[in-house]
Amino acid sequence: xxxxxxxxxxxxxxxxxxxxxxxxxxxxxxxxxxxxxxxxxxxxxxxxxxxxxxxxxxxxxxxxxxxxxxxxxxxxxxxxxxxxxxxxxxxxxxxxxxxxxxxxxxxxxxxxxxxxxxxxxxxxxxxxxxxxxxxxxxxxxxxxxxxxxxxxxxxxxxxxxxxxxxxxxxxxxxxxxxxxxxxxxxxxxxxxxxxxxxxxxxxxxxxxxxxxxxxxxxxxxxxxxxxxxxxx
Amino acid sequence: xxxxxxxxxxxxxxxxxxxxxxxxxxxxxxxxxxxxxxxxxxxxxxxxxxxxxxxxxxxxxxxxxxxxxxxxxxxxxxxxxxxxxxxxxxxxxxxxxxxxxxxxxxxxxxxxxxxxxxxxxxxxxxxxxxxxxxxxxxxxxxxxxxxxxxxxxxxxxxxxxxxxxxxxxxxxxxxxxxxxxxxxxxxxxxxxxxxxxxxxxxxxxxxxxxxxxxxxxxxxxxxxxxxxxxxxxxxxxxxxxxxxxxxxxxxxx
Numbered sequence: 508x509x510x511x512x513x514x515x516x517x518x519x520x521x522x523x524x525x526x527x528x529x530x531x532x533x534x535x536x537x538x539x540x541x542x543x544x545x546x547x548x549x550x551x552x553x554x555x556x557x558x559x560x561x562x563x564x565x566x567x568x569x570x571x572x573x574x575x576x577x578x579x580x581x582x583x584x585x586x587x588x589x590x591x592x593x594x595x596x597x598x599x600x601x602x603x604x605x606x607x608x609x610x611x612x613x614x615x616x617x618x619x620x621x622x623x624x625x626x627x628x629x630x631x632x633x634x635x636x637x638x639x640x641x642x643x644x645x646x647x648x649x650x651x652x653x654x655x656x657x658x659x660x661x662x663x664x665x666x667x668x669x670x671x672x673x674x675x676x677x678x679x680x681x682x683x684x685x686x687x688x689x690x691x692x693x694x695x696x697x698x699x700x701x702x703x704x705x706x707x708x709x710x711x712x713x714x715x716x717x718x719x720x721x722x723x724x725x726x727x728x729x730x731x732x733x734x735x736x737x738x739x
Numbered sequence: 740x741x742x743x744x745x746x747x748x749x750x751x752x753x754x755x756x757x758x759x760x761x762x763x764x765x766x767x768x769x770x771x772x773x774x775x776x777x778x779x780x781x782x783x784x785x786x787x788x789x790x791x792x793x794x795x796x797x798x799x800x801x802x803x804x805x806x807x808x809x810x811x812x813x814x815x816x817x818x819x820x821x822x823x824x825x826x827x828x829x830x831x832x833x834x835x836x837x838x839x840x841x842x843x844x845x846x847x848x849x850x851x852x853x854x855x856x857x858x859x860x861x862x863x864x865x866x867x868x869x870x871x872x873x874x875x876x877x878x879x880x881x882x883x884x885x886x887x888x889x890x891x892x893x894x895x896x897x898x899x900x901x902x903x904x905x906x907x908x909x910x911x912x913x914x915x916x917x918x919x920x921x922x923x924x925x926x927x928x929x930x931x932x933x934x935x936x937x938x939x940x941x942x943x944x945x946x947x948x949x950x951x952x953x954x955x956x957x958x959x960x961x962x963x964x965x966x967x968x969x970x971x972x973x974x975x976x977x978x979x980x981x982x983x984x985x986x987x988x989x990x991x992x
Contacts, residue, residue, distance in 0.1 A: 511983035515912075515952035516942055516976055520983075590910035590951040593844055605745070605758065606811035606837050609907070612961030618909055620954065695955040701977025704970050 516699070518586050523696035525579040530693065530718065532572055533685075537725045544732055549661025556660040560642065580628065587621045616691045623688040630681030637667060637674070668733040678730040686723015693718050740766040740827065743835040744779065746791055749848050752855075756848065758837075772815060772825040773798060773805060792851040798823040800964060803901030807852050808839040813903035813962045821901065821964045841906035845913075845949045858948045859900050859916060865944035866937040867920045869929050888926050895922035897965040904959035904967075910951030915959040917941050918975035919967050925978055935985055938978035 511517040539559060542552035559565055594603055609618070616623070641647045642660060649662040668675050693715030697703055703711055741764050749756025763779050770778070773795055780790035796802040805822035809815035815825040830836065838852065846854040884892075898919035905913050921938050924930025930937070953972060960969045 510943075511986065514942055514979070514983075515914075515946050515950075516979045517983065519952055519976075520980060586952055590912075590954075593949055593951040594842075594909065594911040603842050604808055604811060604839055606839075607808075608811035609909075609958050612812075612907070613956040613958040617954065617956040691955070698955050698969065698973050699953075699976055701973050701975075701980055703973035705968070708970055708973070 518582055519699045521578060521582050522586070523699040525575045525582070526692055526696045528575045529572075529579060530689070530722070532575075533722050537722060540729050541725070543661065543664065543729055547736075549659070549665070552661045552664075553657050553659055556642075557657040580624070583621060583624055614691065616687050617695070620688060620691060623684050626684040627681065627688060630677065630684065633677060634681065638663060665733050665737075668730045669737040672734070675730045675734045679727045682723050682725075682727035685726065686719045689719035689722060690715060740768065740830070740832045740834075742766055742775075742830065742833075745835065745837045746851070747839045748791070748851055749840075750789075750850065752847055752849055756851075766827055768826075768828050770827045771798070771823055772807075772809065772827065773823050775827055792849075792853050794853045795823060800824045801899060803899035803964075806841050806854055806856075806902055806906070808841065808906060810837055813841070813906040814901075814964055818961070819964055819966045821899075824964075841902055843902070843905050843911045843950075845911065846902060846905065854902070856900070856902050858950075859902065859913070861948060862913065862917060862941055862944045863920065866933065866940035867924075868933075869924060870932045871929075882928055884927060892923050892926040895919045895926070895967065895971050898923075898963075898967055899965060901964060903962045903964060905950065907958040907962040908951065908953075909956065909958065910954060912953045912959075913945050913948075913950040914953040914972050914975065915963060915967060915969070917945050918971040921975045921978055922971040925974060935978060935982035938975060939982040939986070942975070942979050 512521065539552070539555045542555050543549075546552060638660075641663065642650065642658060647663055649666055650658045650660065651662075652658055668678075694703075694708075694711040695715075697711040698708070741762070744761040744763060745758045746761060747756055748759045761779060761783075763775070763782065766775050766778070773793075776791065776793060783790045794804040794806055796804040798805075800821045800823060803821065805814070807814070807822050809822065809825070814820060814822050816829050817825060840848050840852045841854045843854070845858040846856055849855050896919070898916060900916065902916070904915035905911050908914075921941060924933070924937060955969065955972075957969060960967065
């Protein structure tokens with residue numbers, strides 16, 4: 508089995524499995540976040556957030572999720588580094604070819620998954636510091652509990668988006684990076700798992716675009732919605 | 740046509756190479772790219788200079804020898820053609836054309852534009868074959884194969900092993916080549932004898948020889964002179980992953 512994981516396809520297999528698992532998490536995350544849009548009192552979102560932090564199933568899944576993310580990052584770094592070493596820069600420094608024209612033959616997104624992934628990680632660290640860290644560890648005056656012990660996560664989230672425009676901009680950029688990453692990532696995962704063929708290639712391509720629009724667009728929409736609503 | 744050529748010159752495999760600029764006149768639009776290179780070499784020989792070394796053989800798009808990256812694209816502009824099928828009509832009077840060899844660690848440059856592609860032969864020797872009975876030839880069509888399967892196997896078998904997929908790939912991955920070679924056997928009953936071992940052995944050999952891994956960008960498919968599809972890579976992945984699980988199950992027994 509160790510041979511399998513060390514092989515080029517085995518490494519990509521791990522990337523696909525962890526990637527698809529992270530997408531499942533993102534879909535749940537977006538579903539919870541969408542309550543911000545549907546209920547302006549914030550009660551729905553607070554209850555959902557409370558459920559997500561206290562539910563025993565989520566408590567089990569949380570470390571698995573963290574492990575999935577770390578494996579996805581670690582393997583991506585190893586694969587990217589190894590691939591950089593394997594391509595030749597035959598006597599001409601860092602540039603492999605004097606001229607290379609591949610804009611018509613492949614998409615920019617597909618060639619720069621690692622750069623997009625790095626952008627997402629930078630965003631993720633700021634995002635966790637903004638909300639997750641405060642809710643889980645340090646606490647925040649805005650999070651004041653109600654009579655049922657439910658924290659006011661809605662206040663924390665909306666006040667951040669209303670008070671600081673740069674946070675909204677950062678979240679939109681993060682969401683776009685995520686959308687672009689998934690635009691190639693989703694179909695690529697299915698291709699690597701070997702599920703693609705003439706017919707299913709088109710279906711996976713379409714599904715990938717659909718998922719990237721839903722997640723990228725959805726996560727960009729929520730901070731914009733909160734900000735614009737406060738301005739009108 | 741008058742053209743300016745910037746060509747990679749490298750005297751020996753380990754020696755440092757550099758781009759040389761050549762000016763060439765009276766290039767006919769009806770010439771192929773290789774004929775233009777021939778006329779450049781004639782001129783260089785007359786001037787008592789070292790002609791540009793480049794690989795060529797059949798000059799009809801079957802042998803896969805003419806490996807050149809022309810203006811940043813393996814086999815030059817145009818789809819599903821080799822360099823020998825590239826017509827000078829694709830260029831304009833006064834153009835500057837940059838010609839480079841495949842730049843792949845596993846394909847070391849022998850001289851100028853010629854690279855050593857024996858890494859592909861090592862991959863083939865690792866599993867790209869079928870067991871066959873000796874003796875008299877079997878009757879034609881004695882094995883029934885559905886049309887769609889035979890068509891797809893034939894599409895994969897069209898691979899000429901030119902290496903454009905590796906040259907085009909940002910990771911120097913040989914996945915499209917290996918996928919074509921595995922696919923052409925995996926689809927047919929004749930290839931079942933070696934079964935999953937073939938995919939396993941060929942991929943392991945590919946990794947060992949220093950080719951990169953696949954990130955599904957699709958550059959290989961777009962540059963392949965035979966138009967071999969990425970779906971063959973999915974089949975290779977499928978075969979390899981199955982082989983991995985079979986191996987794991989066998990180890991646990």
